[in-house]
Amino acid sequence: MHHLTRLASFSTSGSRVAAAIVLLLSLGWLAGCGGGGTDSASNDSATYPSAPISCSTADQRSWLKNYMSDRYFWSANLGVANANAVDMDGYFRSLLYATVDRYSYTETTAQFEQFYGEGTFLGYGYSLAWSDASKTVLKVRQVEPRSPVGLAGLKRGDTILSIDGYAPAQIVAGTPGRATAVGQARTLVIREALGTTRTIEVSSAEFPYVSVPTTAVFTQNNGPSAVKVGYFVYQQFINASSPELATAFKTFAKEGVRELIVDLRYNGGGSIAVARDLASMIGGTELAGRVFVQLLYNAKHPEDNTVYAFTSSASDLPAAPVNGLNRVIFITAEGTASASELVINGLMPHKNVVQIGARTYGKPYGFLPVDACGLTYNAVNFETVNALGMGRYDNGIAPTCEVADDLDHQLGDPAEARVAGALSYIKTGSCPAAPAKAATQRSATETQSRVLNSAFGEVRPSQMRAD
Numbered sequence: 426m427h428h429l430t431r432l433a434s435f436s437t438s439g440s441r442v443a444a445a446i447v448l449l450l451s452l453g454w455l456a457g458c459g460g461g462g463t464d465s466a467s468n469d470s471a472t473y474p475s476a477p478i479s480c481s482t483a484d485q486r487s488w489l490k491n492y493m494s495d496r497y498f499w500s501a502n503l504g505v506a507n508a509n510a511v512d513m514d515g516y517f518r519s520l521l522y523a524t525v526d527r528y529s530y531t532e533t534t535a536q537f538e539q540f541y542g543e544g545t546f547l548g549y550g551y552s553l554a555w556s557d558a559s560k561t562v563l564k565v566r567q568v569e570p571r572s573p574v575g576l577a578g579l580k581r582g583d584t585i586l587s588i589d590g591y592a593p594a595q596i597v598a599g600t601p602g603r604a605t606a607v608g609q610a611r612t613l614v615i616r617e618a619l620g621t622t623r624t625i626e627v628s629s630a631e632f633p634y635v636s637v638p639t640t641a642v643f644t645q646n647n648g649p650s651a652v653k654v655g656y657f658v659y660q661q662f663i664n665a666s667s668p669e670l671a672t673a674f675k676t677f678a679k680e681g682v683r684e685l686i687v688d689l690r691y692n693g694g695g696s697i698a699v700a701r702d703l704a705s706m707i708g709g710t711e712l713a714g715r716v717f718v719q720l721l722y723n724a725k726h727p728e729d730n731t732v733y734a735f736t737s738s739a740s741d742l743p744a745a746p747v748n749g750l751n752r753v754i755f756i757t758a759e760g761t762a763s764a765s766e767l768v769i770n771g772l773m774p775h776k777n778v779v780q781i782g783a784r785t786y787g788k789p790y791g792f793l794p795v796d797a798c799g800l801t802y803n804a805v806n807f808e809t810v811n812a813l814g815m816g817r818y819d820n821g822i823a824p825t826c827e828v829a830d831d832l833d834h835q836l837g838d839p840a841e842a843r844v845a846g847a848l849s850y851i852k853t854g855s856c857p858a859a860p861a862k863a864a865t866q867r868s869a870t871e872t873q874s875r876v877l878n879s880a881f882g883e884v885r886p887s888q889m890r891a892d
Contacts, residue, residue, distance in 0.1 A: 493517075514531045611629065637669035639836050642654065685707065697720075758830060773811060783824060792806055
């Protein structure tokens with residue numbers, strides 16, 4: 426059962442907010458191509474400047490405190506400003522509603538623009554996870570195909586013995602740190618699935634994300650008939666993912682898929698507009714014009730409450746929607762967050778939604794990122810609810826069928842536990858039997874799930890931005 430809270434209905438002013446965002450674009454306030462903005466152009470009563478008067482520490486702090494007092498979602502519970510903070514990030518964190526806000530963060534504007542505008546990343550291209558509850562074996566969870574380690578042959582499921590001489594426990598504790606420039610050498614000693622130990626030497630680089638690294642069409646035999654099942658892994662809700670989504674959905678249309686598995690297990694979110702587009706392609710043309718998501722701002726700005734509707738417009742979507750899907754199956758993990766959860770929650774009132782894997786992260790909130798003096802502030806500005814007013818899934822969205830991650834198989838392999846679980850559900854209409862080792866005690870299962878879904882390495886914070 427999905428535990429969601431229903432919120433009261435409210436009036437919307439989507440055109441006003443859209444106009445404000447267009448104005449901000451013309452003023453060059455948005456941090457990166459297609460990024461969010463301060464949205465202060467829609468707030469005629471703002472008593473603070475749109476940017477710090479100067480980049481002095483005093484002016485930045487004065488501006489930020491006023492901005493947070495007005496635009497922060499939990500402005501009524503603003504933290505006490507730390508006058509002794511060593512930098513603007515520390516000062517920003519002191520202003521957060523600490524008991525609730527585990528979402529807001531800062532990053533350099535250059536990093537923000539690189540990710541959202543260019544769809545690229547600086548680093549090596551891997552994330553890691555413990556493969557056992559006792560935290561003794563560290564394995565590769567995810568590899569970016571066009572990254573330095575991806576091109577060097579690192580694979581999901583490889584065991585990490587050391588990185589730059591550091592043991593697994595040290596790696597998880599944060600050493601060595603992330604790359605800060607191109608060309609920084611790194612040495613990984615790994616053990617491959619067949620037991621071979623080898624050394625990989627790479628240097629950090631800027632590389633393009635592959636948003637849809639895996640697409641497949643399975644033929645599922647259901648008694649006397651066979652059904653085509655589409656499957657794809659989706660990594661990030663960014664504008665640069667459109668060509669990859671288009672390729673996947675055109676393949677599904679050509680193959681005549683009647684079931685769809687969307688693997689969001691490692692997707693931490695991104696753009697609401699891109700999430701709306703994906704949900705529209707999944708939902709089919711019949712959903713066009715219906716409410717996908719509603720954005721609720723703080724009590725000072727109810728005029729900014731906004732509705733995003735499903736669309737079937739060929740000019741808006743990467744590819745034509747897939748019609749005739751009576752249900753959609755999502756694969757999720759604890760890292761499934763923000764815009765990923767938005768797609769799941771947004772489709773629930775309209776489609777039969779099945780969720781295989783683990784409880785999601787729990788982030789029904791989003792940002793209008795704002796740049797000041799080279800730092801982009803991602804402060805929670807709004808919460809999200811679906812067409813029925815359901816939201817507040819701060820503790821995550823529970824799966825229909827709980828299935829542990831499987832680092833011994835590649836994503837898209839029909840033998841991988843969660844993919845196999847989804848295919849089994851399509852065939853039987855019920856959850857697959859839990860492995861005997863996980864059936865002894867639910868708390869032990871949940872602990873194992875949390876361990877296996879805790880990633881280390883190059884993992885971005887969960888994010889959801891309006892644009």
